[in-house]
Amino acid sequence: MIRVQSADFDVGLELKKLTEGNRQIGAVTSFVGLVRDITGEDTISAMILEHYPGMTEKQLVDIEYEANQRWDLNSSLIIHRYGRLGPGDNIVLVACASSHRESAFDACHFLIDWLKTKAPFWKLEETSDGDRWVEANTKDDIATARWRK
Amino acid sequence: MIRVQSADFDVGLELKKLTEGNRQIGAVTSFVGLVRDITGEDTISAMILEHYPGMTEKQLVDIEYEANQRWDLNSSLIIHRYGRLGPGDNIVLVACASSHRESAFDACHFLIDWLKTKAPFWKLEETSDGDRWVEANTKDDIATARWRK
Amino acid sequence: MNLLYFAWIRIKMGVSGEHIDPPKNIKDIESLIDWIKQRNTISNEAFSDISNIRFAVNQEYVDIDHPVQPGDEIAFFPPVTGG
């Protein structure tokens, strides 16, 4: 399941729903991305997450589908927020449930790596030194590339 | 932090405590292990987790220390339950918080791989075909071996 | 043809999108960009460094030689920074 929303999410509740009623699940791996208060040398007071409504959902559906094709998952979840967030706020949750831990780990890692390079979001940081668009990180491209078959 | 307990744990609450007040954390990766109701061909009605009090805590402290030496983590948590558990029950929680996702992922994966081969726990499954001790899995030894430096 | 702009391209263009009716000889993203740029200084400036711009046609990532046609939703944005 994928969700794109401005509202916060409750990680514990979401993970509980992911496994509820399915007792074949032996492993749940999750990733939560949070807004940090410092990047590089500047203090961040807020981050504005802009996205491309429609394309975002489409890309997330595609990425989740691919993960479920590649790994034997019982369930998976991607929640990505947009809008104005403060330090410590949740940005993204990725969770994968499987019978075995390797599938759960690999699928979760795959999903967040792909989100970083494929989900159409852009981050504007409000810093002590003015507003600044976060630049794409070549390390993210490299991380994504290793999942290519 | 490590905890060995018979009581259940609240994943959402534990993850919240792990990041509370630290706004340098950008990534939290977690693993939850659950009791499955089927392994192989038999239905499992319960699992009894026996452990070696004293040695368990010692091994978990050592493993967590090593993870913190190898990766730049802001905080980490291992909770392992013992006693009688039913299908769907939580067994273990491993969580790692870091500024960046690669450290959080690798440390979490390392910890659960090591737990599988180093934490002195033994599982007795109560199945439709009688009680059965779970045998160690050579796949777990292989998974652990790849973390050797 | 609906054009959409995101992030700093949106800021530079001063609008989040526009409906256009380009001349018939525009067949792909590259010729579309050339046409957008020659309209005015703002557009020319916003699209001055194409290496920092990514393209989507009908919500799928495409390369600069991807064909475009009337009715398409065409988006221009910087490399994404989600997750």
Next chain:
Amino acid sequence: MNLLYFAWIRIKMGVSGEHIDPPKNIKDIESLIDWIKQRNTISNEAFSDISNIRFAVNQEYVDIDHPVQPGDEIAFFPPVTGG
């Protein structure tokens, strides 16, 4: 010397542990096991397949040639299945 047994070794031995005072010639895990086995049929049976038994001395994993001495806590158990 305190011996501890876990999982099916505990079941086979019928006790979770025992305090013993072995003869002086017992220097390592291997000679300790030989001594345990020769005491009675139950012990002999429980330790019949050493390849399925792991050892810890004072709560650290050790190999079969690890020295043992009075006062040690020595544990015998199957390969672990935690996590």
